[in-house]
Amino acid sequence: MKRPALLALALSALIAFLPNPASAQNESPLEALRSFKRQAEWTDRFDATLPEIHAVNSSQPTLSPEALGRMQIAIERYRTLAASGGWPLVPATQKAMQLGVRDKAVVVLRQRLAASGDLVQIGGREDIFDSYVAAGVRRFQLRHGLRGDGIVDQSTLDALNVPVQVRLRQLETNLGRIAERANDLSDRYVLVNIPAAEIEAVENGRVRSRHTGVVGKVDRQSPILVSKVHEINFNPYWTVPVSIVRRDLIPKMKANPEYLAQQKIKIYRWGDETREYDYREIDWNTDEATQYMFRQEPGELNSLGTVKINFHNVHQVYLHDTPQKSLFGEDARFHSSGCVRVQNVRELITWLLQPNGWDRGKVDATIRSGERVDVKLDRPTQIMFAYITAWVNADGVVHFRDDIYAKDGVETLALR
Template sequence: MTLFSASAGTKFAFKRNAFLGKISALAIGLAASATIAGSASAQTALQSLQSNRQNLEWADSFDIATDNITEVKSFAPTLSPETADHIAIAINRYQRIVQLGGWGAVTPGGKTLRIGKKDPRVVELRRRLMGSGDLEQQAGLSDTFDSYVDAALRRFQLRHGLIPDGVMGEETVKALNVPADVRLRQLETNLVRVRAMSGNLGDRYVMVNIPAAEIEAVENGRVRSRHTAVVGKIDRQTPILNSKIYELNFNPTWTVPVSIIRKDLIPKMKEDPEYLAKNKIRIFNWRGNEEISWQQIDWNTEEATNYRFTQDPGQENSLGSVRINFHNKHQVYLHDTPSKTLFGEGYRFHSSGCVRVQNVRELVTWLLQSTTPDWDRTKVDSVIRSGAREDVKLKRSIPLYMAYVTAWANADGVVHFRDDIYNRDDIYGVDTQASLQ
């Protein structure tokens, strides 16, 4: 079963053919540093990419100047039956870029560059952005950081999961200087991963892309909402899995996992004996029928792992206002968080394996509306406001895919890349061990 109608498939096929035609025409006679730019394709790609980010939560964290960016809503999911085809087209494009010598580098170090600045490195930046199709050739090779360079750099930053501030800082230069052949191998690796996700994903599903730290709620082949996420640290990785969401816990308590007791609670209690009280965490025996005081525990040992630590509902609760449960052996879940400032960071790998969800009430309402129709946003807000614990089982479970996709493309030819945060890509060949199962 496909996620798009026949008419939608025809539309995508038309766009794909049109895009390839533009690429073929532009490739002839272009210099190595200015390949495959085309104003029409670049503009279409920019519109789609910008609208993806602006759809819901992006505007919550950043005020992006959009004078040079036309916003067109895009609802295409990262994972769909067409994604592999889009990646294959991107591979052909990047093979041509590599064959023509790749793109130039930007000299690292030096002062931070932004709109209005004049600097010899702006010429390097222009060549680099032209090489990947983010800047039109007719913008020229001036050493002035003008509005064209600003819009092109923001586009590049969006495609690479960076904060789109239009500033050429250290992280942006690092991404700019990844060679084209490395990006090509990244696309090839992810083509294998996406093809392994063949089959029926379902009419309604949730997809967590771990390296992108992003969540999509997909319905009938269209993204209903996108959510910025915070996922697992490098040493506490969010697992790759397929499962089903079956239950929501409003105003939940939090039972601290043993691994977090060992790695976090014990060290924090050594630093501050009032830590548990400040965070409303109580100690019980594992049966839960006897409360223990913190003074009864030797914090210089791992004795604390023999007890159950429970955090009361409230503003300090690590799960926030709601927890989203799905079947898995890793004891992880999706949840709200009191630490909402983390959603505004470019680097969002801070959790112990669970996935924190920005705009979680939007996702929860969507999960409930088709499976448990007596719930709507007003009721969700009311239950959370009450502070009372309430568990709701979905009348029909929703498929969940927690995937690891570091490179993908959409129907407009926009190619996205993310850092291989967990070191699962094999840029020297196709990493079949890291393929999605």
């Protein structure tokens, strides 16, 4: 086959892959090639957008005196944005908008992302969801605690369409929350941000480690508190709280009498662990079970996982590991009964026990032994459970989270 024929064949193949073949057939072969190049973005520098995505994360803590100044700047910016009309509503489409899609809604999406500073480079056709739009969507998702996959699904669309006035009110409300905590910080502390379902270990003004968490359900909320971590339990027992016995254990036993045995939970009387009771000695059709102590043995099934972090509080909550690791991969991580599950908890434990002379090797070996070990911290560490739905990191990136417990006093995006 001669060269002109090969070129014609190649151009025909390119035209076949264009998003709109009908219109492409009216183009000359040269125009079709140019159009394909634009859509394939052979001349785009996609890596130019990566620093903007990286800036979403920061080694600086959520709480600090400096954070107040950043919040004030963001508030003024959002006031100006609100006064100019805010951002447009992105219309829903029949299928999720993602890389390569051509739709009129992409034009509005570009405008929305540009208004909030997420679209840092504008190139190509306005109705094409190109790599710059995908990067802008990812940046937006990460700022809002969503999975950064660059696809506009329903959760992302809902967050995009929260009005600027609502976001402004969130910033103003959280300015007061941050101010309340920012000047009361120890040089070494743990922050649990409930709406973000995130834990920070902070030392001398820098985040030593940041952890994904799982916090309380809407009807079993994690409390706001300040305390000090004083003890670590390795390979702990789990004593089932009376509230969970009533809400969960009794219904599960009525549905499946083998549940306790399957979960390695033993029955005792409170204050007397010398005699183990049989489940048949309890009337599960009443609240009689709440008069007994239910204790789960250490091991793979234990609801606390391999370690528990204790601090004094009237709510009887604590931090702990979990056997349900898959929960950390969800956008909405509100599944617990008030306590907080911590991803990569061994890293946090190692940091807490550094003043005791422990390292990661000793932490791993203690967990691997399977033995019950309780360690008092030589240096009790401040811990705070806070409710922060909006903050600004050290790079000036504004973060928002869903008002899951409806504490912001505005019609914000709540947990679905």
